[in-house]
Amino acid sequence: xVPVGACLGLSxxxxxxxxxxxxxxxxxxxxxxxxEIMLNAVNVSLAAFSYRLQDxxxxxxxxFVIAVAAAEAAVGLGLVLALSRHRAGVNIEDLxxxxx
Amino acid sequence: MPIIAGQIAFSYLAAGSVASAxxxxxxxxxxxxxxxxxxxxxxxxxxxxxxxxxxxxAVQVIVYAGAILVFYxxxxxxxxxxxxxxxxxxxxxxxxxxxAGLGFAALAWYSRNLRxxxxxxxxxxGAPSLGSLSAVGTALFTxxxxxxxxxxxxxxxxxxxxVVVARKKGTS
Numbered sequence: 001x002v003p004v005g006a007c008l009g010l011s012x013x014x015x016x017x018x019x020x021x022x023x024x025x026x027x028x029x030x031x032x033x034x035x036e037i038m039l040n041a042v043n044v045s046l047a048a049f050s051y052r053l054q055d056x057x058x059x060x061x062x063x064f065v066i067a068v069a070a071a072e073a074a075v076g077l078g079l080v081l082a083l084s085r086h087r088a089g090v091n092i093e094d095l096x097x098x099x100x
Numbered sequence: 101m102p103i104i105a106g107q108i109a110f111s112y113l114a115a116g117s118v119a120s121a122x123x124x125x126x127x128x129x130x131x132x133x134x135x136x137x138x139x140x141x142x143x144x145x146x147x148x149x150x151x152x153x154x155x156x157x158a159v160q161v162i163v164y165a166g167a168i169l170v171f172y173x174x175x176x177x178x179x180x181x182x183x184x185x186x187x188x189x190x191x192x193x194x195x196x197x198x199x200a201g202l203g204f205a206a207l208a209w210y211s212r213n214l215r216x217x218x219x220x221x222x223x224x225x226g227a228p229s230l231g232s233l234s235a236v237g238t239a240l241f242t243x244x245x246x247x248x249x250x251x252x253x254x255x256x257x258x259x260x261x262x263v264v265v266a267r268k269k270g271t272s
Contacts, residue, residue, distance in 0.1 A: 002110050009209065016201040017125055020125060021124070024190045024198070026191050037125075047153045063155075070163060073168050075265065092191070
């Protein structure tokens with residue numbers, strides 16, 4: 001009913017948008033949100049494969065991706081909180097200690 | 101007729117999700133970005149419904165839109181929002197980023213034709229019963245019960261790790 005190729009194209013477009021957001025935004029929190037957009041794009045393609053192959057394993061992999069995304073959000077935002085305690089702001093361009 | 105309705109619904113959901121993703125990445129105010137991400141998650145949940153993944157759609161709404169996004173919004177409230185909205189939203193290297201995104205999209209579009217998806221004779225026309233909760237639950241608690249338990253360990257590690265990383269020094 002729904003063409004699986006269209007689902008995969010949509011997934012690619014969403015992933016590209018998330019990639020641009022992750023590479024380009026200056027705010028660390030919005031970079032993490034872009035990672036969430038990319039994970040969602042992957043979930044779309046997993047659900048499309050699951051639908052096409054009539055196999056529930058794709059949906060289960062997508063569920064695991066969601067769980068890992070929740071863990072990533074907790075740890076990543078904890079890091080952002082620790083970072084914003086030591087210095088003002090969450091601008092990625094201020095973090096240059098590791099730059100040589 | 102239901103096929104046409106499904107295609108119309110898919111077209112709307114795809115266009116809405118792409119538009120809200122673009123708006124989420126490009127808005128200046130971080131709170132507006134978050135609200136567009138919420139719209140994106142709800143559209144993606146609709147797509148999950150269309151491909152027969154009802155449980156995934158429910159989890160998407162409850163966990164993503166309900167829990168993770170609210171968590172991010174809480175953290176945004178810790179920021180100095182007016183100052184954040186006043187600065188430039190993209191770094192100076194944004195043309196490179198846009199090029200990387202376009203390159204990835206072109207690559208994915210090209211590999212779309214590479215017959216990565218097997219020609220599924222197994223796909224039954226309009227069989228919506230597969231994505232039902234019972235099939236997913238049966239597989240999750242029989243074949244994938246070990247990964248399921250490992251996910252609970254990952255979540256526990258994430259909770260402990262977030263507390264350890266984010267606590268103030270000296271308060272033990």
